Amino acid sequence: MTISRRVFVKSGGVALFSLGLDPLFLARAAFAVRPSAGPSDRRVLVCLFQRGAVDGLNMIVPHGDPIYYQERPRIAVPEKDVLDLDGYFGLHPRLAALKPLWDAKNLAAIHAIGSPDATRSHFDAQDYMESGTPGVKATADGWLNRYCQHDREHQDTPFRAVAFGPQLPRILAGTAPSLAIDDLQAFGLRAPQSAARDRLTRAFEELYAGSATGLLSTSSREAFDAVQMLKRLDPGQYRPANGADYPRGKLGKALLEIAQLIRADVGLQVAFADVTGWDTHVNQGATEGQLAGRLSEMGDALAAFTRDVGDRMRDVVVLTMSEFGRTVRENGNSGTDHGHATAMLVLGGPVKGGRVLGKWPGLDPAQRFEGRDVAVTTDFRDLFAELLARHLGARDLSAVFPGFVANSQRFPGAIRG
Amino acid sequence: MKNQVVWRCLVAVGVCLPFVGAQHAAPLPFATQGPALTPHDSALHTLNRLAYGPRPGDVPRVAAEGVMRWIDRQLSPDGIDDDRLAQRERQFDILKYDRGDLAALYAEAQRERRERKLAAAETAQDSDSVGAQHAAPLRKQADPMIPKSNRLGSEFAELAVARATLSERQLYEVMVDFWTNHFNVYAAKGADRFLTPDYIEHTIRPRALGKFEDLLIATAKSPAMLFYLDNWESVAPGSVPPAALRVRARPIFGRRPGLFGPGRDPARQDSVRRRALERTPKGINENYARELLELHTLGVDGGYTQQDVIDVARIFTGWSIERPQQGGDFEFHDWAHDRGEKQVLGVWFEGGHDMDEAIRLLKLLANHPATMHHVSRKLCQRFVNDDPPDGCVDDAVAAWKRSSGDMREVLRAILHGPDFWAAANVRAKVKTPLEFVVSAARAVAAEPDTSPRLAQVVARLGEPLFLHVAPDGYPEREAAWVNSGALLDRMNAAVALASGKLPGVTVELDSIVPVGDADQLIGAVNEKILGGTMSENTKRVLRRELAGISDLTQARALAVGLAIGGPEFQRQ
Numbered sequence A: 001m002t003i004s005r006r007v008f009v010k011s012g013g014v015a016l017f018s019l020g021l022d023p024l025f026l027a028r029a030a031f032a033v034r035p036s037a038g039p040s041d042r043r044v045l046v047c048l049f050q051r052g053a054v055d056g057l058n059m060i061v062p063h064g065d066p067i068y069y070q071e072r073p074r075i076a077v078p079e080k081d082v083l084d085l086d087g088y089f090g091l092h093p094r095l096a097a098l099k100p101l102w103d104a105k106n107l108a109a110i111h112a113i114g115s116p117d118a119t120r121s122h123f124d125a126q127d128y129m130e131s132g133t134p135g136v137k138a139t140a141d142g143w144l145n146r147y148c149q150h151d152r153e154h155q156d157t158p159f160r161a162v163a164f165g166p167q168l169p170r171i172l173a174g175t176a177p178s179l180a181i182d183d184l185q186a187f188g189l190r191a192p193q194s195a196a197r198d199r200l201t202r203a204f205e206e207l208y209a210g211s212a213t214g215l216l217s218t219s220s221r222e223a224f225d226a227v228q229m230l231k232r233l234d235p236g237q238y239r240p241a242n243g244a245d246y247p248r249g250k251l252g253k254a255l256l257e258i259a260q261l262i263r264a265d266v267g268l269q270v271a272f273a274d275v276t277g278w279d280t281h282v283n284q285g286a287t288e289g290q291l292a293g294r295l296s297e298m299g300d301a302l303a304a305f306t307r308d309v310g311d312r313m314r315d316v317v318v319l320t321m322s323e324f325g326r327t328v329r330e331n332g333n334s335g336t337d338h339g340h341a342t343a344m345l346v347l348g349g350p351v352k353g354g355r356v357l358g359k360w361p362g363l364d365p366a367q368r369f370e371g372r373d374v375a376v377t378t379d380f381r382d383l384f385a386e387l388l389a390r391h392l393g394a395r396d397l398s399a400v401f402p403g404f405v406a407n408s409q410r411f412p413g414a415i416r417g
Numbered sequence B: 001m002k003n004q005v006v007w008r009c010l011v012a013v014g015v016c017l018p019f020v021g022a023q024h025a026a027p028l029p030f031a032t033q034g035p036a037l038t039p040h041d042s043a044l045h046t047l048n049r050l051a052y053g054p055r056p057g058d059v060p061r062v063a064a065e066g067v068m069r070w071i072d073r074q075l076s077p078d079g080i081d082d083d084r085l086a087q088r089e090r091q092f093d094i095l096k097y098d099r100g101d102l103a104a105l106y107a108e109a110q111r112e113r114r115e116r117k118l119a120a121a122e123t124a125q126d127s128d129s130v131g132a133q134h135a136a137p138l139r140k141q142a143d144p145m146i147p148k149s150n151r152l153g154s155e156f157a158e159l160a161v162a163r164a165t166l167s168e169r170q171l172y173e174v175m176v177d178f179w180t181n182h183f184n185v186y187a188a189k190g191a192d193r194f195l196t197p198d199y200i201e202h203t204i205r206p207r208a209l210g211k212f213e214d215l216l217i218a219t220a221k222s223p224a225m226l227f228y229l230d231n232w233e234s235v236a237p238g239s240v241p242p243a244a245l246r247v248r249a250r251p252i253f254g255r256r257p258g259l260f261g262p263g264r265d266p267a268r269q270d271s272v273r274r275r276a277l278e279r280t281p282k283g284i285n286e287n288y289a290r291e292l293l294e295l296h297t298l299g300v301d302g303g304y305t306q307q308d309v310i311d312v313a314r315i316f317t318g319w320s321i322e323r324p325q326q327g328g329d330f331e332f333h334d335w336a337h338d339r340g341e342k343q344v345l346g347v348w349f350e351g352g353h354d355m356d357e358a359i360r361l362l363k364l365l366a367n368h369p370a371t372m373h374h375v376s377r378k379l380c381q382r383f384v385n386d387d388p389p390d391g392c393v394d395d396a397v398a399a400w401k402r403s404s405g406d407m408r409e410v411l412r413a414i415l416h417g418p419d420f421w422a423a424a425n426v427r428a429k430v431k432t433p434l435e436f437v438v439s440a441a442r443a444v445a446a447e448p449d450t451s452p453r454l455a456q457v458v459a460r461l462g463e464p465l466f467l468h469v470a471p472d473g474y475p476e477r478e479a480a481w482v483n484s485g486a487l488l489d490r491m492n493a494a495v496a497l498a499s500g501k502l503p504g505v506t507v508e509l510d511s512i513v514p515v516g517d518a519d520q521l522i523g524a525v526n527e528k529i530l531g532g533t534m535s536e537n538t539k540r541v542l543r544r545e546l547a548g549i550s551d552l553t554q555a556r557a558l559a560v561g562l563a564i565g566g567p568e569f570q571r572q
Helices: A005-010 A024-029 A066-071 A093-103 A122-131 A143-150 A194-211 A214-233 A250-263 A290-315 A380-391 B002-020 B039-049 B058-065 B067-075 B083-089 B099-119 B126-134 B148-166 B170-182 B192-207 B212-221 B223-228 B266-279 B287-296 B306-315 B356-366 B369-383 B390-403 B407-416 B433-443 B453-460 B484-498 B518-529 B536-547 B552-565
Strands: A044-050 A107-114 A161-164 A179-181 A270-275 A316-321 A342-348 B319-321 B330-332 B342-344 B347-349
Touching (some): A044 A122, A093 A107, A107 A380, A122 B287, A143 A270, A179 B484, A194 B536, A214 B484, A250 A290, A290 A316, A316 A380, A342 A380, B083 B148, B099 B148, B148 B170, B170 B407, B192 B212, B192 B223, B212 B287, B212 B356, B287 B356, B306 B356, B369 B390, B390 B407, B433 B453, B433 B484, B518 B536, B518 B552
Parallel strands (some): A161 A179
Antiparallel strands (some): B319 B330
């Protein structure tokens, strides 16, 4: 039986339960915690970058604080609409699809997280979050790539690190092989017959193997390895499992393809995708509107992903990140301007969920950063380092985050220990 | 004029020689000491960097003319006859509409869409409409239901490709692309759907080889930029528009259309009125101010503070658009302007001024040393190396100072400097998707018509024109473009182009690479398409692949496709 997306969205996800259906992943994953906390070569980290700086305060709403409502007369999510999480924080109502994951303790939020660098420039802040070196512009590679450089045991697969999109993002740039895939099905050379296709593939492969230099050489080698594996995989035949229904759009497509690679066991360990549209300077909206539409798409896509991946979610963690948060007070255009700390989500089987993590600094002007923004109490590297160490089993974090001393005492506690 | 050029060359070479050594000398008759480029190689290098690659016959033609003379002509594009392009431009309907016409077309298309939706009794879901907006808008043109306004939008992207492909004023077109990215707007954001063509035609193109200050001021005043970076809604806190009492629902772009439908229900009308009131801007918006400093002028390390950003935003309060929904022009709103005193980069702006203080600020920024350095560095990155040599940047900055920011002089300094000609910088850059597609089209003398095929290929390779969301524009560095997926896409595009499978792009290979045996084909492809850069390995692979093909036309298409999709052609 499948549930149409419309029913699911309209009833805010609760319909699943009222119909007597548990999301399959919940039913299993809640009890499927791995007995050993050690790293596994089957473990996967999926990173979603909310480019444009998501308004953490309207994503994970501090509805228990009257200042939130005072500062946002036009765009606060009304108390009656918030999906309460712990009495103080609540989910934006259009993230309802994620509430069952929270209830099953497979979803955690980290609030007041961000960069120690004070920049309010999207480009700088994204750059720092991807290079993993806040304040240092000269870092050549991204932290996910440095993790791959450092833990080499997954090198036998071209699908170890994959970015879903037309370009390889900064976070995966570097010397360790990584792929950018815009469309799994169309990946490779096109020719009317498969014999011609194979021949064309071989010809180009030899052209590049013999004459390409620098980045052209490494990228082409990765490309042809991947083409060979995908040929065996036949992605055109893929059907999402467990009735998972991905929303239309780039994110749904990216998550579907990530799920496909996870289920195909091709050795995917690090996946990355962008989610755009968070720079809500004007008419941000509250329960409905611009931001609500983006959150709805993200929540529905993540819910579909967890259903599709099914019991493999026991090995998968999804992280959402964004370069900074937005001003506590709404601006003159019913929007919010560039701020400082934001909120991130972590979900999956290994997650110690059902909690809002991080030290909450409060919204009082005296507690804010420069009097206007949520202060950063968790360095984003503390969370990223925890995911690498406790989920993927990274050993030497100093190579991944140069100039940063990772300390498990400061880990937010997102992963079951 | 000529003497002046020669003098500059001598100065540039003379100054730089002690630092960089003789092998970096510019390829001038009197300066060719050491292993300088041959006339053929310098013509090829110049056509790869200052133009979108050579067309058949261009390399010997430019070498015969003299590469420095060709560069000089390119720096004065008005003197170059461009009739062929002018004829082709007349086929593009988009150029017949001004932004008011386009606004009306969009409004009409929106109304029709709304009616279709109502007729289908479908409730639009936010996530769907927003998602659709973010999905590549270029993919849908084949649908006859797509309104004219959309077709015109994709036609505009193709116009950019056609100009780059066909124009004789190649350096000028390269600079148009440079400024389009430097002063990026996102053509899928609300009113920018119909403001962008006007922006490119009347703001960027007339000033692409002029003074930086003029271009900066023109972009600041352009409705497209004012809308894109929200400045049109930035007002002094507490200011009230004179027409505030006339409360009417004011359509806002990028909103769901249903909100402003005819409401018979009085409660609904109240809510519309309340929302309209709520939407009246109530304070400053820092977005334009920040990007003006960080991207357009000083650069991110340009030494400004958050307080500078705020005061720049205050200086620009009231810079707005007259009826943006109708494609209106720039309008200064006196009532919205913050007349208090401000301070930017330590310069005092006394109170009581109106729009003149922003002009003063723009002039200050345009001639600030940090701006000269930031923009010169980007130019050197574009023309010389992804990691621009300091000497190149210094030469450009010096020319900027001498000429008060005349871009022709800045370019002249870069192109006459030793770094541009250094062997280490030849073929050191990888083509962007636009450069790859256009150079491929030029290599096979393709004739694009108004159908958006080539622009679609550019989009598929990762660079949908006028659709870069963030204000930093498309990146110049190879790391942003070279990845396995994009490389495979380039190979596919090359094969499609060479075999004539891109409808709307006429390719006539007979005069370039006549059919023949394998050795003849390889020789012609190497000379005409790769400018003699074909490696031994490529020759070997081509020879083997061609051996099994009896159909001569097929063999030729394969040879050309492999060459354009192969590693040599990705470099410039």
